[in-house]
Amino acid sequence: MQDMFVAGSETSSSTIEWAIAEAIRNPRIMKKAQAELEEVIGKDRRVEESDIDRLPYLHAMVKEVFRLHPPAPLLIPHRAESGCEVAGYMIPKDTQLLVNAWAIGRDPSIWNEPSEFKPERFMESEVEYRGQNFELIPFGAGRRICPGLPLAHRMVHVVTASLLHFFNWSLPDGITMDMSEKFGITLQKALPLLAVPSPRLPAHLFSN
Secondary structure (H helix, E strand, C coil), rough: CHHHHHHHHHHHHHHHHHHHHHHHHCCHHHHHHHCCCCHCCCCCCCCCHHHHCCHHHHHHHHHHHHCCCCCCCCCCCCCCCCCCCCCCEEECCCECCCCCCCHHHHHCCCCCCCCCHHHHHCCCCCCCCCCCCCCCCCCCCCHHHCCCCHHHHHHHHHHHHHHHHHEEEEECCCCCCCCCCECCCCCCECCCCEEEEEECCCCCCCCC
């Protein structure tokens, strides 16, 4: 349980920060996500976890965040239990292996316009991030897949949806968006996001 909460907390918060940053940088995408939220949820209640499965554009937006800004860019180190051959390369026993999920998500041989934030690429796609599709593996795959995935999945969707549903987001006057990255065990913004929210929903929803 401790592993799950540790793995699903910091990575979730950084992913949500990237999602709001991309929404601010792409106002069309923010408006499209908010339109979906209004259609499915309306403007008289809060987002609930049970709503998430009915928000396909939000799902596509989160997938695109995971593609461009994977929570752990090199995943968690693995070790080969026995010697094997992978794509013509011999991997000796006990070799430590690092999977560069960040590079996979930006590979032009896999993704069209890989540097662009385009949630629409996932709208008609069956690609998921639960380990079955190796072009999108922000949580790893197989028996060693990240134990925090279920928690992160719920937190990222619910919190991102709530922030977009409750508020319009913009940058403070005189501030420009910095999307540079700070690499480490987790992938964070080099400069923390500084954003200004303005309410979209009735005032009574903020006080209950």
